Amino acid sequence: MKYQKIPEATIRRLSRYSRCLEEIEQAGEGVVSSAQLATRCMxxxxxVRKDLAxxxxxxxxxxxxxxxxxxSDIKKILGSNKEWRMAxxxxxxLGSALLSYxxxxxxxxxxxxxxxxxxxxVIGRVSEKLGKPVEVIHINRLKEVAKERRIEIGLITTPPSEAQSVADLLVEAEVKGILNFAPTQIIVPEGFVAKDVFFTTILDNLAYLLSNN
Amino acid sequence: MKYQKIPEATIRRLSRYSRCLEEIEQAGEGVVSSAQLATRCMxxxxxVRKDLAxxxxxxxxxxxxxxxxxxSDIKKILGSNKEWRMAxxxxxxLGSALLSYxxxxxxxxxxxxxxxxxxxxVIGRVSEKLGKPVEVIHINRLKEVAKERRIEIGLITTPPSEAQSVADLLVEAEVKGILNFAPTQIIVPEGFVAKDVFFTTILDNLAYLLSNN
DNA sequence: CAAATTTTGTGAAAGGAGTCACATAATTGA
DNA sequence: TCAATTATGTGACTCCTTTCACAAAATTTG
Known part of the structure; x- marks a missing residue:
């Protein structure tokens, strides 16, 4: 298996295959063809075969x-077979919702x-919502606690004005992965990965399709 | 402007341009070049020019x-210049979070x-969180209320097991746009538009990038 | 007012991603 | 054991998207 750049679309589909395969496994099927999996994943x-190839x-x-x-193979590829520790x-x-999602x-x-x-x-609200309450810690202890708890992914759910400075803190704490829910683009240095989740982008997309069909 | 199939990626970028232009407008700039806008949107x-073309x-x-x-032109294109009424x-x-987002x-x-x-x-929790509380209505009144309030987009935040049947209800109520947050694929007939928002897909993506860089 | 400068709009080229079609390999059944 | 069947893996092709490069148009400067 020599090196090749993997399209991002392939990775997204692998995640989809993974979800479908879990359903198929639940249903008690032992074997599946690329055609069956493809139908299910649309x-x-x-x-399917190319992606796996x-x-x-x-x-x-x-x-x-x-x-x-x-x-199991797909999970190994995605890195979703290991446990990922997030803050x-x-x-x-939104932050509270994620905590209890x-x-x-x-x-x-x-x-x-x-x-x-x-x-x-916020301490009260959060612990009330969870079986195992997660203590809310002051942000000035982020670096210290991130090390302690071996945090690898940070979810930014602050107002947009704070998003970049929080990202900077995460970078300083060597938290390599960032998922940004604040509606503003953030920038991280080489070696770090940041993904944006913009609800409004998705809604704009929907609005466009509704307006033009 | 004769008809042509517009790539979905173009629409996503237009949404990005729109957000950036708002920031640029805020900053008091009257004119912007494609190069400046491009840098900002990465x-x-x-x-940029091709997308607009x-x-x-x-x-x-x-x-x-x-x-x-x-x-203003981009908003007109996207259909985001009008008000969209959602349920x-x-x-x-998650539903509560969206209500107060x-x-x-x-x-x-x-x-x-x-x-x-x-x-x-749930009535209590919701109204407490909002200035103008939104009354939570029983789902069996969806069709009736959707008509009444001219709802065009439905946000599905139920457990995955209920997502498809909720989608069916929305279709029956002629709610043309659906944003599905439940981690299961839903299917809608021609003339309706459904978009999925899978957090786990995004996380899997992040996990992959973190595992392989 | 004409030459220099700037920046758009777009045809052409390059680069990726998705689909097709078939050789290859495993299994089944007579 | 051999033909028929099934379904993978992959080279070739097609289609779509992005980037390049430059003519066209507006502005600025001497």
């Missing part, structure tokens, strides 16, 4: 793919810390 | 673009209704 069957050979000709093995910074409405927790993405500039005002 | 300058000519050679006019279905943690409201996307299968248990 993509082309050749696409970037990383090796996982199927058996004339048979298909062993569901359990393929799922939420900015415990407003079950679908993060059922997977291997664990929120193990919460930070805010004004912790006392 | 894209290629020719890309799909819809007409908006600039002046040797000068650039009038910020106010271009912003949230499923008032759990300021960045929806500051724009032209207005949440004007909230539905749940068990309204009494």
């Amino acid at each position: 993509v082309n069957a050749a696409q 970037y990383f090796g050979e996982f199927g058996i000709r004339g048979v298909g793919y062993y569901v359990k093995d393929l799922l 939420v910074i900015g415990i407003g409405n 079950k679908d993060f927790l059922k997977q291997n993405y664990k929120i193990v810390a919460a930070f805010d500039i004004d912790p006392p005002s | 894209v290629n300058a020719a890309q 799909y819809f007409g000519e908006f600039g002046i050679r040797g000068v650039g673009y009038y910020v106010k006019d271009l912003l 949230v279905i499923g008032i759990g943690n 300021k960045d929806f409201l500051k724009q032209n996307y207005k949440i004007v209704a909230a539905f749940d299968i068990d309204p009494p248990s």
